[in-house]
Amino acid sequence: MSEIYNRRFETTLEGLRQRHLHRAPRVLDTGVGSETRISGRNVLLFCSNDYLGLAGHPALKAAARDAVDEWGTGAGASRLVSGNLSLYRDLESDLARFKHTEAALVFSSGYATHLGVIPVLAGREDFVYSDSLNHASIVDACRLSRAVLRVYPHGQVDTLERLMKEDAGRGNQLVVTDTVFSMDGDLAPLQELCGLCERFDALLLVDDAHGAGVLGSNGGGALEHLGIRSPTVVHMGTFSKALGGLGGFVAGSALLVDYLVNHTRTLIYSTGLPPATLASNRAALRVIESEPQRRLRLQNHVRVLRSGLRALGFSVPEDPTPIIPLQVGTAEKALSLAQFLWEEDIFVPAIRPPTVPEGTSRLRISVSAAHGLNHVERLLEALRRYAGQAATCRVAEGCGGAP
Ligand SMILES: *Cc1c(COP(=O)(O)O)cnc(C)c1O
Numbered sequence: 336m337s338e339i340y341n342r343r344f345e346t347t348l349e350g351l352r353q354r355h356l357h358r359a360p361r362v363l364d365t366g367v368g369s370e371t372r373i374s375g376r377n378v379l380l381f382c383s384n385d386y387l388g389l390a391g392h393p394a395l396k397a398a399a400r401d402a403v404d405e406w407g408t409g410a411g412a413s414r415l416v417s418g419n420l421s422l423y424r425d426l427e428s429d430l431a432r433f434k435h436t437e438a439a440l441v442f443s444s445g446y447a448t449h450l451g452v453i454p455v456l457a458g459r460e461d462f463v464y465s466d467s468l469n470h471a472s473i474v475d476a477c478r479l480s481r482a483v484l485r486v487y488p489h490g491q492v493d494t495l496e497r498l499m500k501e502d503a504g505r506g507n508q509l510v511v512t513d514t515v516f517s518m519d520g521d522l523a524p525l526q527e528l529c530g531l532c533e534r535f536d537a538l539l540l541v542d543d544a545h546g547a548g549v550l551g552s553n554g555g556g557a558l559e560h561l562g563i564r565s566p567t568v569v570h571m572g573t574f575s576k577a578l579g580g581l582g583g584f585v586a587g588s589a590l591l592v593d594y595l596v597n598h599t600r601t602l603i604y605s606t607g608l609p610p611a612t613l614a615s616n617r618a619a620l621r622v623i624e625s626e627p628q629r630r631l632r633l634q635n636h637v638r639v640l641r642s643g644l645r646a647l648g649f650s651v652p653e654d655p656t657p658i659i660p661l662q663v664g665t666a667e668k669a670l671s672l673a674q675f676l677w678e679e680d681i682f683v684p685a686i687r688p689p690t691v692p693e694g695t696s697r698l699r700i701s702v703s704a705a706h707g708l709n710h711v712e713r714l715l716e717a718l719r720r721y722a723g724q725a726a727t728c729r730v731a732e733g734c735g736g737a738p
Contacts, residue, residue: 355666356687366391369705371682378682379710381700386549386657387622387629388705389579394622395615402614410607415596418607426617427584433555433620434570434586440595441584441613443605445544445573448583449476451601452571453511455594456538457482461506464495466523468516470542471690477511489516492527499535508537514557515545518691518699520658522557529565540569545658548577554623554630560655574612578619581612633657633704636711640702643715647722660686661698661718669696672721679717 351357364372367383368391389395402422410418423441430439442448453476457463461482465473468489477484483506487495499508510532512523525541532539543556551559556572558564570586585595596602622629637657644651649661663669669685676683676698687696702711 355670361682361684369703369707369710373682376680378677378680379713381681381683381702381706381714383703384545384576384701385579385705386545386577386633386701386703387579388703389548389577389619389622389629391705392579392619392622395579395618398614398618399611402610406610408611409609412607413603413605414607415603420607420610420613422610422613422617423607426613426620429617429620430584431586433623434572435555435564436570436586436588438589438592439584439586440592440602441582441608441616442599442602443583443608444581445470445542445571445575445583446472447601447605448571448573448585449473449542450479451476451599452585452595453477453509453540454480454600455598456480456540456569457507457509462499462502462508464498464508464510466490466512466516468519469511469513470517470544473511473513473542482506482509490521490524492524492531495528496531499531499537503535508532508535509540510537511540512542513545514541514543515550515656515658517545517658518686518697519660520545520656521652521654522561522656525558525561525563529563529567532567533565537567538569539565539567540571543570543572544576545656547572548619548623549630549633549657550655552627554627574616574619578616578623580616580619582608582616629704633702636702636704636706636708639708640700640711640715643711644718647715647719649718649722657702659700659702661700662695663697664694666696669698672698675721675724676714676717679720681714681717 348357361373367380367385369380370377371380410420412418427439427441431437442451449472457480459481462485463477463480463482464485464487465477466489467486485498487498510528512528514523514525528539546557548554550557553559572584574580574582641651641659651659663672666687669687673683673685683698683700685696686699691697
């Protein structure tokens with residue numbers, strides 16, 4: 336291979352290692368669940384986004400198996416050619432019902448949804464407003480759109496309002512936000528954002544990847560949790576987190592969906608999802624409806640874990656979500672806490688820049704209904720030992736990594 340490239344790769348990777356930013360994904364030898372096998376060790380998993388344990392649910396597995404038997408393994412073409420299996424129609428009509436919208440449209444992944452949809456909703460002449468902590472797929476899609484991009488400080492509606500006022504009348508305005516921020520687990524000020532967008536006749540695209548299935552009395556997501564129904568909202572979500580599968584979606588008016596089908600490049604120029612995935616995604620929507628006890632169990636774990644962490648001296652906010660950040664500061668400290676837990680047979684990887692801003696490295700704990708209360712207690716026990724050890728070290732000087 337090219338010497339110039341080899342040198343570039345080696346130097347860059349060495350730099351990452353020195354700054355404690357190098358990454359190498361671990362290999363799991365079992366499916367995701369509360370426990371898994373990694374490098375010959377049985378470990379407790381506290382980092383999956385399978386919040387309801389649906390990735391291992393018998394109904395989803397059966398739906399996938401049946402679909403393979405009936406339909407085979409691949410869609411064979413883009414949906415606009417011959418890949419638009421009736422499984423899509425069934426899934427999308429259930430999805431629209433789930434989101435209380437006229438229509439819905441399913442894409443290959445959440446990432447592909449944003450990359451396709453945002454450039455369709457905002458072009459060169461338009462303005463996109465994006466929360467500074469939005470997911471990377473939103474950031475990339477905003478760049479791809481070539482719209483004028485205004486990044487507003489996390490959750491700051493006042494600044495957003497000022498920016499929107501300045502730009503008003505010069506182009507269409509699209510506001511994009513995570514509903515539940517993926518690395519912090521906090522909620523966007525959705526009520527205020529809806530109000531602003533209604534006032535400015537703007538669109539509000541909400542990415543409910545971490546809300547769908549988890550929040551709201553029917554698992555409808557963050558907007559249901561907050562009791563918001565607004566005509567200015569375009570719902571986006573994924574099947575890849577609490578719904579235990581893969582795929583992204585947009586839900587909104589039939590007019591919007593018709594427009595997106597005709598313009599979205601990630602839909603037009605990419606092969607449809609495999610039948611197994613379409614079928615298991617649909618089964619997931621059914622389980623969300625028929626097994627509310629999973630959501631209640633998760634909510635209870637969230638309460639126990641958040642209050643338990645607070646009792647240990649960690650600064651943990653009151654958010655209702657299963658994403659709990661333990662911010663420790665440097666990448667090195669985050670790695671050391673992750674290593675401590677690893678040695679206790681608990682897997683929570685360190686989250687470091689560029690995934691999170693410099694100086695905010697953390698452990699991102701995510702809890703699931705697949706866990707038992709005993710698992711939650713085991714995590715708290717391990718962190719109690721860590722906090723105790725860190726306190727002793729602080730007195731004796733030397734090791735960092737206190738909560
Ligand atoms: C995971 C995630 C996505 C991307 O979804 P995939 O289906 O994994 O591609 C988009 N937005 C947010 C907030 C996410 O957490």
